[in-house]
Amino acid sequence: MAKINFGGVVEEVVTREEFPLAKAREVLKNETIAVIGYGVQGPGQSLNMRDNGFNVIVGQRKPSKSWDHAVQDGFKEGENLFEIEEALRRGTIICYLLSDAGQIALWPTVSKHLTEGKTLYFSHGFGITYKEQTGIIPPKNIDVILVAPKGSGTSLRRLFLDGQGLNSSFAVFQNASGKAREKAVAMGIGVGSGYLFETDFKKEVYSDLTGERGTLMGAIQGIFEAQYNILRKRGHTPSEAFNETVEELTQSLMPLVAENGMDWMYANCSTTAQRGALDWRHKFRDAVAPVFEELYESVATGKEAERTIKLNSQPDYRVKLDQELKELRESEMWQAGLKVRELRPKK
Template identity: 30%
Template structure:
């Protein structure tokens, strides 16, 4: 069993300047949480719309090289695929000994795309939810789960810093919050595994279910509302989180329970099991990381083609019509 932590001493970093590199989903949420908690936060960003948003929120924005000089704690909140380039160009030349570098995922450290110096603390605090959830939970007085790890303990206090930062952003020390002792490797493998297996399959399974319902005379509106557009999935996933994966079935009708238990296992075929094991193998041996690095270098041709195919699909086109009528999309 992993060690679980429910509180930390945020005062360890109370007097430190926290330099948030990036003001996207996670960066903005964590920066706002930190500021609301009385911590000093400055933003490092290129001059784009995110820099403008940070200034609109009242933050001081520096260039990334400058913010690294100002900050005692450097938080890497920019996307994984751009971090190595930014690290080499803007961060490493300005990173003085004794500073603390916090990664929000283990990806670049695990795969060796970033090799921090040995004279800084290198830690990971990885929220298990999107930035919107990080912010909403904080505002509502709730905590949230994070995976924590240490890649380099220069000061001898790196584990304490992971808990201090977890407390400062509101993850622990609040109801529902927990920090799980982990590592850059474990975080990367589990995160990518979710994205490459059930999460992606879930979207395309719903899309195929939509096609089958349409083929059998169901209206697009009824099909989408049944499968995802009603928001029932939110209630189900909330029940899973609170009650457990299968325990939440007790909240369904007996007819629903029987359908879940008889038909659910049939979709977990030998081919599906093989695909899941292929996915984790390609994550652990670096095949996916190399593929994604090449995709970026070539200008994202496969990524853009796949998005184009999705947006041309019937499910996207029909959904767009319904969501515009419901005023969920402009």
């Protein structure tokens, strides 16, 4: 493990240099890796592992859109694409990549196939951490590991095809074989991680749920809306409000942050902008800090898990989610965004 100083705190990470793909292939050479579920992570992880030379099979309900998606991606029925139970029977490493709510429904089926020597793999600490609510309690005589790519399965695949890699966390919950850690790291390299940092199942799920409800997805939309609304209320046009709220951020400023940090982005803006941003950041931080306290508490007490399980286990959960996404898409702000995107000059 490489020791890296992250802002004054030394942590150990696994890089591709010290754990090359050839080593990962050697560790997993006798394994049949069964990816159960072909939603967002399923395609990204299984295609990267397949391209990396691992023995991957996909298990998916048939007929379903996800089954057709797997066929389009080159998986062949009876060869490396099976109905879920058949994939569970064949797999030695079971990658449980159904939705977190879906994992509860299928657990009685999955657990039947978790015989001694097999490995259960997750990409989220959800099922294990909230076991009182999920009922996911694996048998003691198997390895239970986690590799959680820190980003969308779509980005995992895109970055892999670009020759880069998304960072992932990894963790071991049960080490029946004595080799669980090595297997987890090998899987992390196999799915195309850039580097891997160690965590445990609880920390993974607490940070992940906080992040996606917070700055990564929930808070960012909330802040966009608040700023867009005030600009519109004060007489600005939709195009001006959208450009000043979203387009400039994604097209001009965030790429600079990604490249070289916030101070560098600030330094590439006017001194007027720097003065204002450096003053106002404190007020925004203090205003949202109590919301983040509430959010973390909701995650830690299991309230977020309870709500997710309850709503995403209903038969029409997909219809309802799609309806809410449609409302977002059809809001004035994002309709303005659609037009702004169309006006971007093409290469």
